[in-house]
Amino acid sequence: MTVIYGLLYAAYFMLLGSGMRVMFNWVSGQHVLIHKKTEFFAQSFFQGIFLHVVLFNILQFFPLAHSWILILTGSLVSACLLVLILAQYHGKMLRFQSIAPTRLSLSLLVLVTAGTCLIYWNGRLLPNIAWDSWMIWEGKAKQWLAQGLNVEISQWQEWIGNPQAVFNVSAHYPDGISLLYFLPKLIFTDSNPVVHVLALVAYALTTLLMISRLAKFNTPGYLQLVFVMVMYSIPLINNHLMIFGYADIWMAMYVLLIMLTLMDYQDEGHQGTGLTIIGYLLLLPMLKLEGWVWLGLFVLAHLLVKAYRSRFRSHLAVVATVAIIVMMITDGIHLSTPLGQLIINSQQLVVFNLLNTPLEFSDIYAALLTGFFWQNNWSFIWLGLPFLLVTFFTQNQNRASQVSHVFMLLALLCFLFLFFFTTASQWARDLTALNRVVLQLTPCYLFLLFKMLSQLRGVADQPDPA
Amino acid sequence: MERVTVNYRLVLYWLLSMLALLLCLWFPTEQKIPRDLPPIDLVKSFEVEPSYLYFLDNQFHAVAGNRLEIGLKKKYLKNKFQRYNTLVINDLNISLNKVISLNWTLNKQRHKVPLNLTRTSVNRIDFNTRKAKDIKNLHLLIEHNPEMGIHKDPLDEVTFSSMYLSNGHPSGQPAVDFSEWLDYSPVKFNSINGYTSPDNTHLKKLILKVGTWLLISVVLYVLLGVNGQQLIGTLLIGWLLVSIPYWYNFHRQQNQLQEAFPENSSYLNALDRQAMDTARSITSKLESLPAFDPKQHKLVIFGPNQFIYLRLFYHLSEYDVAVHNTLRDLSQTSAKAIYVFFAGSGKLCHPAMAHQWTYMTSDQLSNQSFDRIGTPPVKVVTMEADYCMVMTR
Structure with a gap:
């Protein structure tokens, strides 16, 4: 029943x-x-x-x-x-x-x-x-x-x-x-x-x-x-x-x-x-x-692809470069907003009331390698990650694929940053957080991996002429 | 003509790929150790009460309860036993709710090697010393794994036909590898984070071997220019190889769960059953209290955020209940409340102690003596063997 x-x-x-x-x-x-x-x-x-x-x-x-x-x-x-x-x-x-x-x-x-x-x-x-x-x-x-x-x-x-x-x-x-x-x-x-x-x-x-x-x-x-x-x-x-x-x-x-x-x-x-x-x-x-992190990453991926395809992309690249240089000179951002503080500098990361963490490097290579590659059968599929990343840049992709690729890259970079530089590293060591992030990304990764495999020589079905 | 060339490449691809697979799987990764040392039968060195170990029908039967320690007397082992690197148990039959390990002490440091739960259990051992006399308290330990479920009769038997120390296994390294790969990893409370812990990556070698083969196959795919379908076929074989341990584990899991939760109970484990019984007792006490009003009284379980207290909270959540372990916070509240204290903190229910913690704020304690305070603001509701309750006046 x-x-x-x-x-x-x-x-x-x-x-x-x-x-x-x-x-x-x-x-x-x-x-x-x-x-x-x-x-x-x-x-x-x-x-x-x-x-x-x-x-x-x-x-x-x-x-x-x-x-x-x-x-x-x-x-x-x-x-x-x-x-x-x-x-x-x-x-x-x-x-x-x-x-x-x-x-x-x-x-x-x-x-x-x-x-x-x-x-x-x-x-x-x-x-x-x-x-x-x-x-x-x-x-x-x-x-x-x-x-x-x-x-x-x-x-x-x-x-x-x-x-x-x-x-x-x-x-x-x-x-x-x-x-x-x-x-x-x-x-x-x-x-x-x-x-x-x-x-x-x-x-x-x-x-x-x-x-x-x-x-x-x-x-x-x-x-x-x-x-x-x-x-x-x-x-x-x-x-x-x-x-x-x-x-x-x-x-x-x-x-x-x-x-x-x-x-x-x-x-x-x-x-x-x-x-x-x-x-x-x-x-x-x-x-x-942490749903808001994924939300932010999707919005960013969408905006980046939109900016890349825009006819003003060179202007936008200049603006972004200038903004980064200004941030480096002024030692980051320190803003007080109605939502809370936004502080980004080399010592601290504060994003409103969502995240407040000191920035410090933690050596979690061993846990990271174990979490991704040495545990169980899912580790086997992550061995394909380097190949997937290469195809992001070597194969021609339509706009839909580009968004998914940029999102995947951003997600990986974001979580590597959080684990290496923030207090999240403490949960990475015993694989608790690491495996959960791996889990949250696994369906997306699998989808992109199989999409890549279907683009191998002679694999894809011939498209319907209609 | 062209078709023949394609087939030739195809055959060559699979031939080389399969050769590479065999090479990767059987490639010796262990340091070679001289095999001149004869095996040491460990059974002769067993030190255990006869009622806990007997021999019948060509099998040794160890009667293991929650914990059975089988000492290994060094005087019956050869002087060089520390040079052996493999412990083999043949025909091992052990309940899936039990674990077995080899333990010793070296330089006051404890060493524990969990043994593989396979029919032929072949285990790598490194005693980490050249001197046998440095190794103390060498013993086998059979323990009940209470984490999952309420095992009604933990007093079951572990059987095996032989147990010995050797250098490698007669069948070579594959026997050691297969025993390690097919080791049982039962589902645990923290299995949500994966079956393997950071310090027990027993499938790492398998992934490395199959991953190396896959890399070789990718190189062959590029060099020979075969169809992508061949590479997908290779990937499929690789996936099947690395997934066999999981599927085998999944099947054994079913047996263990049927054994652990035969009655489809809502208890998570023995500790939870205890929490449920306590919650029932607390509920009946509360319901019998004339002064108790569920809409007005808050119920505070005094304890940390640990399993037993949180489960108690869960079982009592029909009331306005909380778990808290800061006594000062309890003393400073004006809410109408009932406090539940357990074993260690049960003395807090005694009137004299109640005086102390209910007047813990510094100004009250410094300005007034206990005589002048008069009756404490709480009264004892019940004093049980494992818990007590007080209620604000």
């Missing part, structure tokens, strides 16, 4: 996302052309999660009884269903491109399902052992269930002086993932397995989206099958799906989704795709504190 409940919960997100998407197109007077059903429903699922998190964050402002929350959620589901029905039968909004399932697409689906079942097979036996889950994500949902969704959750100092507040050690963590636990907790007796199934569905849909995008690069079928096999045999990822409850796997999926959607946007320039990217970007800091 748990599996069915989990699948129903996943269907709820798909319904929310589809409804929102159709509604947007309806308002903007466009048709929803669905090329691939898997792609449409996968994107709708992740858009649905965004909508759910935002809506429930808003509901937290109101002192609503749980029954009211259930009524509102039910109404929302009904409204989405109604929009889809009306769109289909009256407005003819949805247009499916009739694509018959091929042997390849069926094989891929079977492989993804088999991988998902295998992880569930081991994971279902485990209780909720992930600290972050029972303490923060599920923990907060449990507190909301007992005290109400709008109860203020705070740390000791605020809690002890406020009779209305409840305590949580990690009260300052964002509520995004906790909100995924809340609804199942409200409806089912054992909510954790339901969210576990949800995470497995999310990962399966991420894999399908990656395959879809690889197919657009003319990646042959056998390579797509190898890709799925690799996606489901990396213990670092599988552990996060098995011992479910840490935010890193969600971060990994959304970082990847943003990269894929950004590529779609560069290709098609569709307004709805642009809004989807903004939604996904905004969701990152709602899932985990």
Whole structure:
């Protein structure tokens, strides 16, 4: 039954996302052309999660009884269903491109399902052992269930002086993932397995989206099958799906989704795709504190590619060089803004209230080499990193690929900087932080690696002349 | 004609690539050690109570509870035992909730080598000394791994047919390598960070060997100009090779989890069961208190942010509960609260001690004597064997 409940919960997100998407197109007077059903429903699922998190964050402002929350959620589901029905039968909004399932697409689906079942097979036996889950994500949902969704959750100092507040050690963590636990907790007796199934569905849909995008690069079928096999045999990822409850796997999926959607946007320039990217970007800091780092990196990658392709790029390069020289002469930046201080110099890095760390070199080469290269089978694929970096510069890339490459480079540089020069080095030594960053980057890296492989001599399928 | 050339290149690519793979896998990476030393049977040197070790059906049976130490008496070992570099256990059958290690002390420093949990366990040993007399307290240790689950009957048997020290394995280095690569890495609370810890990278050599082969194959791909599909085939073989240990581990994991969590319980481990029992006891005490109002009273568990206290917090989270371990903060609050103290801090519930910590602020302690303070602002609610509770008046 748990599996069915989990699948129903996943269907709820798909319904929310589809409804929102159709509604947007309806308002903007466009048709929803669905090329691939898997792609449409996968994107709708992740858009649905965004909508759910935002809506429930808003509901937290109101002192609503749980029954009211259930009524509102039910109404929302009904409204989405109604929009889809009306769109289909009256407005003819949805247009499916009739694509018959091929042997390849069926094989891929079977492989993804088999991988998902295998992880569930081991994971279902485990209780909720992930600290972050029972303490923060599920923990907060449990507190909301007992005290109400709008109860203020705070740390000791605020809690002890406020009779209305409840305590949580990690009260300052964002509520995004906790909100995924809340609804199942409200409806089912054992909510954790339901969210576990949800995470497995999310990962399966991420894999399908990656395959879809690889197919657009003319990646042959056998390579797509190898890709799925690799996606489901990396213990670092599988552990996060098995011992479910840490935010890193969600971060990994959304970082990847943003990269894929950004590529779609560069290709098609569709307004709805642009809004989807903004939604996904905004969701990152709602899932985990360091989400804003990824957000910043994506924005920077986009701007850099835009600047590179601009006709004023030489002017922009001069301005950037001058700015760097001025910074070096004046020993960095020291700004006081309404958001907080921005200090960048050789001794200190302060970015508003998000980061405040002294800058000092730490020798973490050994941990870094171990984290990337000497641990388990995922280390084997990272041996391809130098080849990938070389192809960034040697192969001709379209704008969509350029953005993803610049993002990957920026992400690697950013985390190398954080580990070598900031207090983050203390977590790099025991591989705790290092492996999580590796995890968050692994899907993106795998995608780019397989894209590179499909560009090898004689590998890519011949593009459809149509 | 051209087609023949392509096939020739293809055959050459795979021939050279497979040769390179065999060379990489079997290339000796260990320092050569003279094999003139005969193996030393360790069983003869065992020092353990007979009831804990017996021989039956050609197998040694070690009855291991939570911890079984089997001493290795040096007088039964040869003088040069420190020169041996391999410990072999044949037909090892050990519960997946147990670990076995070789331990000794050298220059007052403890050394511990976890032994591979494979049927034929071949382990590299380096005693780090040339003098046997420097090695003290040499022993084998079989321990229960309590991290995962509540094992109902930890008193199970570890069996093996022989155990000896040797220089290398008769089957050569591959036997040592395979034992190391197929070693069982059970899932742990911190497995979320990967299966391997920074000081136990037992797959490093495999990755290096397969990675070197891959590099050679890339060079062959460039030089011979074969189709990219061949390189992808090479990559696939490489991936399968480095993933076999994981899949084998994954399969054994299933057996261990079935053993560790047979009843699909919500307890994380034995410690969590203890926390749950304590939480139930606290709940029943609170519910029986007429003065207790869940909407007004805050419940404070006095303790650090450690597993047992945080789990207690989790099990009690239907109340307005917190975990805190700064006594001064408790004394300075005006909130209506119930404080829960555990074993070490249980004395804080006694009236005399309650006087002290509830008046800890410096001005109150310096200006007033205990006589003039009168009754403390807290009263004892309950005194249990493992915890006590006080309530603000």
